[in-house]
Amino acid sequence: MAPTLPTAPQTFQVYDVTLRDGSQQEGMQLSVNDKLRIAAYLDEFGVGFIEGGWPGSNPKDSEFFRRATSGELELRNAELVAFGMTRRVGGRAADDPLIAALRDSGARVATLVAKSHVGHVANALHTTLEENLAMLRDSVSHLRSEGMRVIIDAEHFFDGYRLDGAYALEVVRTAAEAGAEAVVLCDTNGGMLPSWMGEVVSAAVELGAPIGIHCHNDSGCAVANTLAAVEAGAMHVQGCVNGYGERTGNADIISVVANLELKYGWKVLPEGNLAEATRTAQAIAEITNVPAGPRRAYIGTSAFAHKAGLHASAIKVDPNLYQHVDPALVGNDMRMLVSDMAGRANIQIKGEQLGFDLSDRTLAAELTDRVKEKELQGYTFDAADASFELLMRAQLGQLPDVFTIKHWTTTSFADGENDADIVSEAVVKLVAQRQVQYFVGEGNGPVNALDMALRRALTPVYPAVDGYELTDYRVRILDGSSGTEASVRVLIDTTNGERTWTTVGVGTNVIEASWEALCDAYRYGLIHLLENTVEPVGARGAASPVDALA
Numbered sequence: 001m002a003p004t005l006p007t008a009p010q011t012f013q014v015y016d017v018t019l020r021d022g023s024q025q026e027g028m029q030l031s032v033n034d035k036l037r038i039a040a041y042l043d044e045f046g047v048g049f050i051e052g053g054w055p056g057s058n059p060k061d062s063e064f065f066r067r068a069t070s071g072e073l074e075l076r077n078a079e080l081v082a083f084g085m086t087r088r089v090g091g092r093a094a095d096d097p098l099i100a101a102l103r104d105s106g107a108r109v110a111t112l113v114a115k116s117h118v119g120h121v122a123n124a125l126h127t128t129l130e131e132n133l134a135m136l137r138d139s140v141s142h143l144r145s146e147g148m149r150v151i152i153d154a155e156h157f158f159d160g161y162r163l164d165g166a167y168a169l170e171v172v173r174t175a176a177e178a179g180a181e182a183v184v185l186c187d188t189n190g191g192m193l194p195s196w197m198g199e200v201v202s203a204a205v206e207l208g209a210p211i212g213i214h215c216h217n218d219s220g221c222a223v224a225n226t227l228a229a230v231e232a233g234a235m236h237v238q239g240c241v242n243g244y245g246e247r248t249g250n251a252d253i254i255s256v257v258a259n260l261e262l263k264y265g266w267k268v269l270p271e272g273n274l275a276e277a278t279r280t281a282q283a284i285a286e287i288t289n290v291p292a293g294p295r296r297a298y299i300g301t302s303a304f305a306h307k308a309g310l311h312a313s314a315i316k317v318d319p320n321l322y323q324h325v326d327p328a329l330v331g332n333d334m335r336m337l338v339s340d341m342a343g344r345a346n347i348q349i350k351g352e353q354l355g356f357d358l359s360d361r362t363l364a365a366e367l368t369d370r371v372k373e374k375e376l377q378g379y380t381f382d383a384a385d386a387s388f389e390l391l392m393r394a395q396l397g398q399l400p401d402v403f404t405i406k407h408w409t410t411t412s413f414a415d416g417e418n419d420a421d422i423v424s425e426a427v428v429k430l431v432a433q434r435q436v437q438y439f440v441g442e443g444n445g446p447v448n449a450l451d452m453a454l455r456r457a458l459t460p461v462y463p464a465v466d467g468y469e470l471t472d473y474r475v476r477i478l479d480g481s482s483g484t485e486a487s488v489r490v491l492i493d494t495t496n497g498e499r500t501w502t503t504v505g506v507g508t509n510v511i512e513a514s515w516e517a518l519c520d521a522y523r524y525g526l527i528h529l530l531e532n533t534v535e536p537v538g539a540r541g542a543a544s545p546v547d548a549l550a
C-alpha cells in the first residue's frame, strides 16, 4: 500500500547553515575564500537561503559579509543571511553593537537566535521571562524597521516546550507578531525522536506563525526529525551539507531535499538541480577538507554500491530491485563491488563496467573463485579496483606484459657518522619492451627506495611514469594475534593527474606487500596509458596497441 504523502505548502524555504552551524564542527576551519566558494556552490545547487556566519562576532565573518556583499558573490537563487542574537539583557536593540553588525552586514535577511527555554532564560541569560520577550520583540522590530527580513531561531525549543510549553509558544507568538517571517524551532541538543515531533510542531503551527525546523543529530534522527516536523506543518527546513555541524552535526540538507523531492514529490529546488547533489556535496567536502563520508545517504560513494552476490544477481535483471531510487536522480552512480561475498553476477557486472565480456558462466565462476581465494589470503578488491582488473585480465589471458620483474632487493643502513640517519637503497632489474633495465633507488625508507628504483627502471621505456604520483599508502596488519608473524595488507593510491587508482598487496612483511601493490600500480597505469584510455576499455579479444607487447 502506498504511503499517504503530505501536500506541499504554498511557500517552502530551504535554508542552508553550512557556513555558520557547519563551521561550528570540531576541526572545521574555513577561510573567507572557502566560505565564498562554498556559498557559490550552495547557490548553484539552489537553496533559498545561505546563512553566511555571524558578522561582528569575529573579523573573518565580518570580512566574509563585506566581500560577499561588495560584488564577489553573485547569488542567483539564494538570499544571503546574517546570523546573530537578540540584543543584550537590559539594553536597546538600536544601541546593541552585535545588532548593528547585522544591520551593517549588507545582507537583507537576519536570523536571530532567541531563548525559548525558561531554564536558559534564568541560568544562561540571568534575566526574567518578560525581559527575554522584550529582547526578542525589540530586536525583531528594530531590524524590521531598518528594512531587513528577520527569521528567529528559537533555541532549545523542544526541551523548553517540555519544561514550560506555554512560555515556549509565547516566544513563537512574540516573534511572529514582531514581524519575523519564520520562527524556527531548534532541537539544539539534538535529543528528539521523530514520534515526539508532531505534537510540538503542530502546537506551534496552530498559532498561525510560519514555522521552521533546525535539528541536530545527537540521537541520530536529525533528518527524520526534520521530515516529521515538515509533516506536522513546518514550511522552512534548515541543515548543513554533508551533515556538518556542532557535535554530531545538523540534519543533512541534501538528504532532506532529496527526500522532499523524491519521496514526497515536492519541488523545493530549481528544476533539474537535484542531479547536482553529489557533485555539490563532494565539491564542498573538498573545500572544507572534511570528507563527506562514503556512507552518507544519497551522495556517498557507497550509497549505491553493492557487495553481496544475491544483490548483484537481482540487479543484473533490474537495478531497481536493490536500490531505493535511481542514483542518477542525485547525480550518483551504481557501483558493483568485488569481494569474497561476490557471486558470479557481481563479477560479470563489474567486468562489463570495465569493458570486458564475462558472459561465459564458467569463466565468470572461475574468476569468482579466484577472488574468494585471494580475499581469504587478505586481499580486498572492493577497495582496490585496479588490482581486480589486473587479476581479471590475467584470468582472461589479456594481461599485457608491460614489464617483467627479474630481481628486486632492498637494504637499509646507517649513513655517515650519525646512526640516526638511516638510508634505504633498492635495486630493481626488469625487462620492459625487450629492454633490460637495472636501476638503483635511494629513499627515506625501503618502500620509498623501491618506488624510486622501479620508477627509474621504467622511465627510459615509458617516460609518462615520471608523472605518476603515489598519493596514499595504507598498511593494515591482518592477524594481529600473530605478532611479527602476521600478514600485512598494503593499499596504494596512485594518480596520473587525471585519475586515481588503487592497488593492493599482501605479504608476510610490509615490504613484500608494498612491492606487490607498487608493481600493480605501475602496471595498471601503463596498460591504460598504452591502451590510450581514460576509463578502462578493451573488450575481450579486441586489438589494441598493447597486443603488440603481449
Ligand SMILES: CC(=O)SCCNC(=O)CCNC(=O)[C@H](O)C(C)(C)COP(=O)(O)OP(=O)(O)OC[C@H]1O[C@@H](n2cnc3c(N)ncnc32)[C@H](O)[C@@H]1OP(=O)(O)O
Binding pocket: 054, 056, 057, 058, 085, 086, 087, 088, 089, 113, 114, 115, 124, 125, 126, 135, 155, 188, 246
Ligand atoms: C545554539 C547555537 O549554536 S547559536 C550560535 C552560537 N555561536 C557562537 O557562539 C559563535 C560566535 N560567538 C561568539 O563569537 C561570542 O560568543 C559572542 C561574540 C557572540 C559573544 O561573546 P562574549 O561577549 O565574549 O560573550 P560570551 O560568549 O562569553 O557569552 C555570551 C553572552 O551572550 C548572552 N546571550 C546568549 N544568548 C543570547 C541571546 N539569544 N540573546 C542575547 N544574549 C544572549 C549570554 O547570556 C552571555 O551574556 P554575558 O556576556 O552577559 O555573560
Ligand SMILES: CC(=O)C(=O)O
Binding pocket: 021, 113, 153, 154, 155, 156, 186, 187, 188, 189, 214, 216
Ligand atoms: C540556533 C542553533 O544553531 C541551534 O539552536 O542549534
